[in-house]
Amino acid sequence: MNVKKIRDLTLVDIGLGRTMVIACDSCGGVGMKAHDVLQASPFITGKYTARVALLEVLCTGAEVICLTSTICNEMNVTGKDMIEGIKEELKAAGISNVVLTGSTEENFPTEVTALGITAVGIIENEQLKVNNIKNQALLVVLGQPKVGREVLESKPQDRINYNLIKRLLKESEVYEIIPVGSRGIGYEMQELARNNHMKLTINPTAKLDIAKSGGPSTSVIAAIGKEYFHQMNVDVNMEVVGEVCRD
Secondary structure (H helix, E strand, O other): OOOEEEEEEEEEEEEEEEEEEEEEEEOOOOOOOOOOEEEOOOHHHHHHHHHHHHHHHHHHOOOOEEEEEEOOOHHHHHHHHHHHHHHHHHHHHOOOEEEOEHHHHOOOOOOEEEEEEEEEEEEHHHHOOOOOOOEEEEEEEEEOOOOOOHHHHHHHHHHHOOOHHHHHHHHEEEEEEOOOOOOOHHHHHHHHHHHHOOOOEEEOOOOOOOOOOOOOEEEEEEEOOOHHOOOOOOOEEEEEEEEEEEO
16 A cells, blocks of 8 residues: 655555545644633634644545544533534535544543544545646745634635635646645745755745744645736735746
8 A cells, every 4th residue: 555645644545546635633722721822712623623634635636535523622512612613614615425523531621622633535646636736836825824813803815715725626727735834835835846846936025924824724825837827816815925846
């Protein structure tokens, strides 16, 4: 069995021309317990933690078939609220035919909210958009990196949405889409270039802070053809942050 680790993804060749795509995310200290750093509903914790894992898988083009929730708190009431948030995010992503399973902590009382999410998807090999840049591409950030309280206060145009991701994945001139995580735009650009064996040039006039945490993937980097850029019609903030090409 061929298993590869690329960025935050695990890719498993399961035969018959198909690949299993696995991604995970965790969140700690965001909730309503005594020692949480950011006070927010466990519903929000569940919703946005699920968002990160879902986007990692969906951006490859894969169909999500399973989602696990490792809830490090009691089921009643923290776990129930988290699960409702997870279900709400699945609905937002248009995912209904999925196995949702998980576990809670019922042996010990907890004073910090914590959650882990793992998403599993399946895709035909020829449709997989991972390490898919052929010659050169513009790197465009869609949305804006937000973290913590900024996420709760952000506007719709600041956050990438699932409908746009699905539309972009259908375009042949959109080679690859990468969610921006806690290590920021700059790190994700470097990983994209390295994995595609390309040279990265960063746009010196870009206004976005490329070192800022992307929090729960409020933005993505799309590697696209230069000509396609002028045809893009999106309902979120968009900025060219770099370019990749062969040495």
